[in-house]
Amino acid sequence: MIKVQPNSDGWIEAKAEEGFTITEKVTVEKTVDVDLDDEVKSGQHYFKIESVLRSLGQSDVINFRIGSYGGDCHGLIHLISAVKSCKAKEINMIVVQPSYSAASTLALTGTSLRMEDDTFLMFHNYSGGNRGKGQELVQAVISQ
Secondary structure, eight states: OEEEEEOTTSEEEEEETTSOEEEEEOOOOOEEEEEEOSOBOOGGGGHHHHHHHHHOOTTOEEEEEEOOOOBOHHHHHHHHHHHHHOOOSEEEEEEOSOEEHHHHHHHTTSSEEEEOTTOOEEOOOOOOOOOSOHHHHHHHHHHO
């Protein structure tokens, strides 16, 4: 009869009653690929990705393939938060197409960045606007 018992260092020890012991290192490494090839959408679109990233362990690897025109800042914040909380040993950001704005920012959050041929990252100053009643808009401009 063989008794198999894992230890805390990841080694598995198999002991046989016949007087010998077999010890081997078993590594379980999971690799997850995420393709971001559309615009960055609002945060609710990324609950599944967040869940997967948070479930990864210290021996796992994640590959983000990025090629996006950018998109929603709130969605970007969700993705960055998930990447930063991920315990994977490697978080590879691979830019496969020209990437802009929010997608460029995401590309900088991993443990490594690889740029494929003929790709680039584009950064820009943000833009925004105000809405409201005329007098409120005037007051907002004056106070700044």
